[in-house]
Amino acid sequence: MGSILIALGTFVGFIIAYNFYGKYISTRIFEVNPANETPSHQYKDGVDYVPTSSPILFGHHFTSIAGAAPIVGPAIAVIWGWVPAILWVIFGSIFLGAVHDFSSLMISARNEGKSIGEISGNIVNNRVRTLFLLFIFFTLLILIAVFALIIAILFETYPQSVFPVWMEIPIAITLGFLVYKKGKNVLIPSLIALALMYVTIWIGIYLPFKMPAILGLSPRMVWVIILMIYAYIASVLPVWTLLQARDFINSHELMVGLILIIAGLFIARPEIVAPAFNHNAAGAPPIIPFLFITIACGAISGFHSTVSSGTTVKQLESEKDARFIGYGGMLAEGILATITILVCIAGFASLEAWTSHYASWSAANGLAAKVSAFVEGGSSFLTSLGLTHTIGTAILSVLVVSFAATTLDSATRIQRYVISELASDFKIKPLASKHGATLVAVIAAFLLASINGGAGGMILWPLFGAANQMLAALALLVVTVYLLKKQKPIYVTMLPFIFMVIIETWALLYNINQFYGQGNTLLTTIGAILFVLEVWMVVESCNVFNKTRKEELSSNISA
Template sequence: MNSLIIVAIMFIGYIAAYHTYGKYLANRIFRIDVKAICPSEELRDDMDYIPTNRQVLFGHHFTSIAGLGPIVGPAIAIIWGWVPAVIWVLLGSIFMGAVHDFGSLVVSLRGQGRSIGELASEIINSRVRTLFLLIIFFELWIVIAVFALIIAILFTSYPQAVLAVWLEVPLALGLGYLVYKRGKDHTRLGIAAVVIMYVTVVIGTYIPLNMPSLFGVSPLAIWIVILLIYAYIASTLPVQTLLQPRDYINSHQLMIAMTLLILGVLVARPPMVAPPFNPSPAGAPPLWPFLFVVIACGAISGFHSLVSSGTSSKQCDNEKSSLFIGYGGMLLEGALAALVIVSVAAGLGMGLPLADGQVLRGLEAFNHHYSNWAAASGLSAKLGSFVTGAANMIETIGIPARITITIMGVFLVSFAATTMDSATRIQRYVVNELAEAWNIRALQGKHKATTVAVVSAFILAFYNGSGKGALTLWPLFGSVNQLLAGLALLVITIYLAKRKIKVIYTTVPMVFMIFMTGWAMILNLESFFRTSNWLLLVIGLAVLVLELWMIVESALVLKKVYLK
């Protein structure tokens, strides 16, 4: 099948869903109130709570939830065939992911901008709040350490991206100052900042910056330390100083990258060379249930509920904006995932150069990356297949391959950095909420909580001395993240039930996600037991027990609600 047809069908589906299902949820289920006072106004402190133009906030929200998720997940899951990936990305994002993100944002807006974990105390009970916050802390602990590692790897793999990525920081600081302190127009300044950034992209293409080893410390480890220090600074600054304007610039960058990919599809129209179905690839886990764990961002991801209720709800200016930000943001991420699927399943077949000078094409090029699960699941293979496929398509519109590679490298690093920034800030909120729940004053406060977030990530990264320590726990991340999505939907469902509102629209995705990811977790635990991986087995069992405990507590609350 031609890739252009697939992209057209998916994009039309997203637009139609926003204007039908999304607006139905907003008006009839969540009952958006344009006159409601949002936490950004009620609790404004110009640090975390600040009313924000919805286009600017959309930029922050989207770049925070996207990260590398909608790239990495589809680029792995394509090994089971492009048809299952397309169906899950299209239907999952419309009926599950967007509902999850939108619902988390609305519930938080009506709960003083508190996180979905903290709100569980009010909606369910205080025990569930503690259970939920512990699961969230565990997920963010892994995210911060792993994304610092991923960015370090990307800086090493794409040294031409280093200059543009770091020069974006002063650009963002200047943008934030001019918009908030001088009252300048954010649209014109945002466009100017992006133009300057792309000038640095071209310069960086010809001036790559490689980190040297220092005092016997590897470049990878040095980058991780620098990135964690940066994350501390960024997450303790007022949100409008760096985080928000940087994400706004990145949102423009994303739109440019997606536009280039769409133009590439329109011009090249490459056929899908990947198999439509491949249910039993060599060495891969079963398609059911792992498709729904591997493709998280792009369909549904628990991390999104942390962004919706962690940072976005504290900046949303009006409940009316929540549909555009929460539901619309998820659909745009689905559109990005669709372009990733096409880049890998079709663009890769346009030409895959090898180290010996040979160029593979068609199915042969795809099979080189996806001959078995081990080859497809490595970080370099995932990102490499996307970058190559995307560059092949973009090159057809006249942009030199060398500059295209730099553009994609900056794109990948920028989004990974945004995820790390937001995760660190949200982890600070979680530590504060846990400290307040347990009355631990020593951990309360912006700097103390952020120190816990960053130092704990540092310990995880370097406990084995390499900076790659977080990869030890990474096999648990997918299942924990998707279980978190199911649990967030559980909280939203009880919120609606208590208000005598139809819960079918959140109950179905909630049951589906808890069942599928619980199934995946049990299969993982079985694998950990067979391979004597006792660390992952113990931690995985602990997370599963916390989840089951939370479900039981929630079921008891629901029973009381419906027996009244």
């Protein structure tokens, strides 16, 4: 019964937050105005700038920000106990993550659809802009490499997911064609597409595919090459051709998956077997600050600011949709994180079974363990609905892989924008083009992923969490300066910025100290560079903040 009460309490809390706090920020702080022309109309080109109805854009935005991270992070974090994990997801989503995502979307919409990094040049100065873009480039570089490896590992772990995941591409392309070229209403074609997806999942159970080694390359590296080729193609195609339609299908797939899990939760009424607090997790880093770094997506994530101000803003049809997509999208991710936590604390048969899975940090921190905790635990809920364990595992494994794929190609597309902006600044014309920038994005990520036979991205993974949250803090700082210049209340972004900059700096310095003690020169150096970049950007931004504050005070005194 405890798991049901947690689910209901969280859902009700998010609904209240959306209708009160979200509405307050939207109407009082940003003064959303449907009459304002959005960048999707200003620069409509049918490729990147495409005015899109809110249901379709919500699906694209939600699946882009979610990926596999709100499953992976919470599945690890419950090692410290389920109470801290749930509280961070609830309060982090409402007061930090949703504010961060919505505000990034709004300032981009009011700055010609430019990325948060590009906007920082207008709001702070050009030095911060260049540093911010470089920081985003580095973060996305790690992300693309890591998620290519994650998908490759998932294909190896769950070979039944290969067929349905790849069949989703022609299904999505057909859906996009019917909606945008034939003018069909999206509802019926999308439902047919969803039904076809579940047919492919059933077929995949009987046609599992194991990639062989090819030309001396391991199966994992073969998958990484194929995925990089896919990411390149998906990034340069018009957004309506594949990304929008596939993400719309994925959002429906997730909703069905969540409904099935929640229905199973209410029917099975599983007891929570995990401890509320666990202070003796073997080998785990301290809960503070690492809880707030481990659960990023699902509470607050810097990557979301690149999505809001990258792909989403270029498809925003009207400012009135911003709260639903920006604030509501983050709360939807919080629901996914909550369900993941419940699956990982109530999906085990006993405390002994849970303890065996979470015996140590190294056990819980392994990718297979993270995913299997969700897939296996969720499957146990689905069996209460009469589904077999085989079908339940197939449904949930495809869901996880599909979401990881949305992160891969959305991140590649955003990386293309970042590289183009940097190339234009430094007058490197070949790299400013769509194909040149995308080529750099995928080649750089592939080289990183291929280090040590496919462990390259995972080598840098310990830094990614801190770098991602650092990006969130910096995005909140830029928005805070923006609000100050507009003479708007700044506490809604200033307080989250202060919290995040303290937490992520603490975690980064802890990691640097650990890497140095281990003699890991690569991670120590990269961590130090990130720390210097952060301090530089914060100092520059605070100087502008103080200058603007003084000017505001002077004008008030004069008045």
